[in-house]
Amino acid sequence: MPKNLKQTYDYIAEGFYVTVKDHNWSDKYLKRFVESLSKNAKILDLGGGPGVDTKKLLKYSTNITAVDLSPEMIKFVKKIAPKAKAMTMDFYKLKFKPNTFDGIFAKACLLHVPKKRLLRVLKSLNNILRTNGKILVLIKAGRGERVVTDNHHLLKTDRFFSFHSQKEFAQYLEKANFTILDTEKVKNPKGHRNWLYYLAQKK
Numbered sequence: 001m002p003k004n005l006k007q008t009y010d011y012i013a014e015g016f017y018v019t020v021k022d023h024n025w026s027d028k029y030l031k032r033f034v035e036s037l038s039k040n041a042k043i044l045d046l047g048g049g050p051g052v053d054t055k056k057l058l059k060y061s062t063n064i065t066a067v068d069l070s071p072e073m074i075k076f077v078k079k080i081a082p083k084a085k086a087m088t089m090d091f092y093k094l095k096f097k098p099n100t101f102d103g104i105f106a107k108a109c110l111l112h113v114p115k116k117r118l119l120r121v122l123k124s125l126n127n128i129l130r131t132n133g134k135i136l137v138l139i140k141a142g143r144g145e146r147v148v149t150d151n152h153h154l155l156k157t158d159r160f161f162s163f164h165s166q167k168e169f170a171q172y173l174e175k176a177n178f179t180i181l182d183t184e185k186v187k188n189p190k191g192h193r194n195w196l197y198y199l200a201q202k203k
């Protein structure tokens with residue numbers, strides 16, 4: 001069994017790609033995000049996994065960078081979205097300079113951050129955005145934080161998740177110096193847990 005989140009995502013990279021490659025439930029949020037940015041904006045796909053959304057973001061801008069903790073995921077990004085810059089990076093130790101990006105697309109990755117570390121991560125994301133830069137966040141709705149065992153991506157895994165109410169995560173964003181522009185509860189089409197969507201702007 002993999003010992004940590006990095007090993008877990010390396011282990012399930014292929015199954016993850018196979019199970020999410022045709023998902024389109026979040027495309028309308030991706031569209032709202034890119035439409036809030038200027039043409040050819042510099043966008044970071046944070047915790048982008050195998051690059052399914054990286055590829056979609058490339059339709060709107062040629063200036064896309066994808067980072068992920070898992071080298072196996074980054075191999076997929078290089079295959080399916082070769083026009084993006086893709087690299088392994090831990091979002092607890094971001095290596096970008098302040099004011100680098102116009103937008104950060106953070107879909108289904110901040111849900112792995114324990115609440116006690118969340119504010120620091122959001123502040124570091126705020127720091128690498130340019131003034132008025134935007135962040136899209138999609139996280140899982142719910143309460144508390146815990147390890148969840150499932151086989152949603154073909155292999156059985158144990159992953160740590162934190163769950164938030166709509167108001168709770170909004171407060172983290174505000175404390176990290178973001179203004180919320182748009183937020184919605186998202187009904188998961190496959191009947192899994194509901195999601196929360198936020199589009200927020202650096203103050």
Ligand SMILES: C[S@@+](CC[C@H](N)C(=O)[O-])C[C@H]1O[C@@H](n2cnc3c(N)ncnc32)[C@H](O)[C@@H]1O
Pocket residue numbers: 005006009020046047048049050052053067068069070073089090091092106107108109112
């Ligand atoms: C549920 S997947 C979502 C992937 C993609 N964003 C999507 O929506 O299909 C979570 C991703 O976040 C990445 N991740 C988790 N913790 C990370 C960290 N500390 N730094 C960078 N990436 C991380 C994982 O490796 C994984 O690829």
